[in-house]
Amino acid sequence: MKPTALITGASGGIGYEFARLFAKSGYNLIVVARSEDKLMQLKEELGEHPVTIIPHDLSEPGAAEVLYSKVKELGLTVEVLVNNAGFGLNGQFDELPLLDQQKMLQVNVNTLTELTHLFLQDIKKAPLPDIPKGVINVASTAAFQPGPKMAVYYASKAYVLSFSEALVEELRGTGITVSTLCPGATDTNFFKTAKAEHTKLVKSTMSPVDVAKAGFLGFVKGKRVIVPGAANQSMAYASKFVPRSTAAKLAHYMDQ
Ligand SMILES: NC(=O)c1ccc[n+]([C@@H]2O[C@H](COP(=O)([O-])OP(=O)(O)OC[C@H]3O[C@@H](n4cnc5c(N)ncnc54)[C@H](OP(=O)(O)O)[C@@H]3O)[C@@H](O)[C@H]2O)c1
Numbered sequence: 001m002k003p004t005a006l007i008t009g010a011s012g013g014i015g016y017e018f019a020r021l022f023a024k025s026g027y028n029l030i031v032v033a034r035s036e037d038k039l040m041q042l043k044e045e046l047g048e049h050p051v052t053i054i055p056h057d058l059s060e061p062g063a064a065e066v067l068y069s070k071v072k073e074l075g076l077t078v079e080v081l082v083n084n085a086g087f088g089l090n091g092q093f094d095e096l097p098l099l100d101q102q103k104m105l106q107v108n109v110n111t112l113t114e115l116t117h118l119f120l121q122d123i124k125k126a127p128l129p130d131i132p133k134g135v136i137n138v139a140s141t142a143a144f145q146p147g148p149k150m151a152v153y154y155a156s157k158a159y160v161l162s163f164s165e166a167l168v169e170e171l172r173g174t175g176i177t178v179s180t181l182c183p184g185a186t187d188t189n190f191f192k193t194a195k196a197e198h199t200k201l202v203k204s205t206m207s208p209v210d211v212a213k214a215g216f217l218g219f220v221k222g223k224r225v226i227v228p229g230a231a232n233q234s235m236a237y238a239s240k241f242v243p244r245s246t247a248a249k250l251a252h253y254m255d256q
Helices: 013-024 036-045 063-073 098-125 151-170 208-220 230-238 244-254
Strands: 004-008 028-033 051-055 080-083 133-138 176-181
Touching (some): 013 036, 051 063, 063 098, 080 098
Parallel strands (some): 133 176
């Protein structure tokens, strides 16, 4: 029996590359996003490989339960959950529409939490002792400091990191890996969606292929937190020593 990886946000960017890597490593795929056409493109690219497409909007309250039910109706079980779907919004907190920021929290925080809760029950029972199983939660280097002009986004990623690190401890000894991937700026649609293409962050990006590869390999090795790229690793390390008020000023500077 082959293991299955469910990847959210697989229609582009880092999630698309995660899907290709898990397929190459022999995992069957369940891929989720709103853009059915792009998910179809991924399935076509993977040829005969088993890929189940579930087009779904993860910003709707209750989206996680609906997705979980669909997976059960299809008679599928999941050994690896990759909570990758997410987006940012650039602008002053009190000027950005509240509804848009609530949707961001729904995708980045609530749905991620609910999917983890639902699928962990199955992952715990997975009868495949020798394959890496567990959860990869995609946070960001944004998780390490406050982020003026993307205040809710940075806070949402701090949640993802804290939540996932707590799960590592709770699940110690169970054979379940929980890895948090913390990419820095990556060359995807992220900045366009976030209306952040003017920021200094876009000047130095990693490729989504390299980021997903670091995430995949880190997960297979059972790593707790994965920060891809030497520059991002230095930044993450420095954030342990820099006062948070200074870090916030730096993040604000990078936003311009
Ligand atoms: N790029 C960066 O610089 C960077 C840095 C650090 C962390 N990250 C994180 O990496 C993850 C992937 O982002 P990316 O860089 O690959 O950006 P991306 O190319 O914009 O991909 C985002 C993915 O999330 C999906 N998504 C967004 N809203 C959704 C919704 N409401 N329902 C279902 N799916 C939704 C998108 O699919 P549809 O639009 O088809 O629904 C897409 O597949 C995100 O969590 C992001 O926060 C990115």
